[in-house]
Amino acid sequence: MSLKIAFVGVGNMASAIIGGLRASGYNGESIVGSSINIDDHEAIEQRFGITMYVDNKDAVAQADVVFLCVKPNMLQSVVEDFASVVRDDQLFVSVAAGIELGALAEWLVKPVAVVRSMPNTPALVGSGMSGLIANDKTTESQKEWVAQAFDSFGSHVWVNEEDQMHTVTALSGSAPAYFFRVLEVMIEAGKAQGLDDATCRKLATYAMKGAAEMVTQLDDDIAQLRRNITSPNGTxxxxxxxxxAQGIEPLFTAAIEACAKRSKELGEEFANK
Known part of the structure; x- marks a missing residue:
C-alpha cells in the first residue's frame, strides 16, 4: 500500500526524513509538505520532487501519515489550527522534543494513532538514531511503518514508558554534542603537541567514527574491545x-543525569502551558 505522507514544517529534520523516504523508494508524488516560509518552497520542491503548501490544512487533509516537524513552542497552535481536518484513520508522528503523547492527543481532538519520536542530528547524514513511543491507538502495522521510515535515515529503538524518553534524549538526542565537545578537546590537545588542525581533526574524528563502527558491527563486549587495545603499561x-583519575565516569554520569532532568523539566513546562 502506498501511503500519502505530509510534513507540517520542512526544516532540517523533516528534510532528513524526506531524504530517507525518497532514498528508500517513496516517490515525490506520495509526499507533500507545508510551511509558512514561502520563499523556501521552490527549492524544497526541486530538491525532493514533492509538492509544498502554505496552508497546513491542505497538506494534512490528503495524508495518511502526518509528520509534525515544527518547534515545540509552536506545535499546539499549529495542530489546533488544522485539527478540523483530522481523520480517525490518520497516523501522526511528532519530532517535537518534550511534547507528550497526551498533549498531542488532546490537541488533535480525534482518537488517532500518535507516535512521539526523538531523533538526533546525525539523521542529516543518514546516521540518525531515534527513540520512539506510540499511544494505544497505534497498530502494530503502523508501528512497523514508522520504524521503517526512521530506519531510512539511521536506526531506532522503541520504549514502553514515556518517562524513558528523557533518557533517550540524554543518551542519543543530545549526545552528538558531547562527542563534538570531546573532539574539540582532543583536537586542541593534538595541536598543542605540534600537529596542524586538519591533521588533528582527521585523526580524532576517524578514530571516533571507527570505534563506533566496531561497536555497531561487531558482537564483542565494549569492555573487551577496550581491553583489546590496552597493552599492560602501554600508551x-x-x-x-x-x-x-580525572573522573570520566562520574563526569559523564552527571552530564547524562542533568540532560534527562532538564528534558523532564521542559516536558512539564509544555504540559503546564
Missing part, C-alpha cells in the same frame, strides 16, 4: 588511567 593504559 593506551596511560591515557585511560588519566581519564579515570
Amino acid at each position: 593506551t593504559q596511560a591515557a585511560l588511567e588519566t581519564l579515570e
Whole structure:
C-alpha cells in the first residue's frame, strides 16, 4: 500500500526524513509538505520532487501519515489550527522534543494513532538514531511503518514508558554534542603537541567514527574491545588511567543525569502551558 505522507514544517529534520523516504523508494508524488516560509518552497520542491503548501490544512487533509516537524513552542497552535481536518484513520508522528503523547492527543481532538519520536542530528547524514513511543491507538502495522521510515535515515529503538524518553534524549538526542565537545578537546590537545588542525581533526574524528563502527558491527563486549587495545603499561593504559583519575565516569554520569532532568523539566513546562 502506498501511503500519502505530509510534513507540517520542512526544516532540517523533516528534510532528513524526506531524504530517507525518497532514498528508500517513496516517490515525490506520495509526499507533500507545508510551511509558512514561502520563499523556501521552490527549492524544497526541486530538491525532493514533492509538492509544498502554505496552508497546513491542505497538506494534512490528503495524508495518511502526518509528520509534525515544527518547534515545540509552536506545535499546539499549529495542530489546533488544522485539527478540523483530522481523520480517525490518520497516523501522526511528532519530532517535537518534550511534547507528550497526551498533549498531542488532546490537541488533535480525534482518537488517532500518535507516535512521539526523538531523533538526533546525525539523521542529516543518514546516521540518525531515534527513540520512539506510540499511544494505544497505534497498530502494530503502523508501528512497523514508522520504524521503517526512521530506519531510512539511521536506526531506532522503541520504549514502553514515556518517562524513558528523557533518557533517550540524554543518551542519543543530545549526545552528538558531547562527542563534538570531546573532539574539540582532543583536537586542541593534538595541536598543542605540534600537529596542524586538519591533521588533528582527521585523526580524532576517524578514530571516533571507527570505534563506533566496531561497536555497531561487531558482537564483542565494549569492555573487551577496550581491553583489546590496552597493552599492560602501554600508551593506551596511560591515557585511560588519566581519564579515570580525572573522573570520566562520574563526569559523564552527571552530564547524562542533568540532560534527562532538564528534558523532564521542559516536558512539564509544555504540559503546564
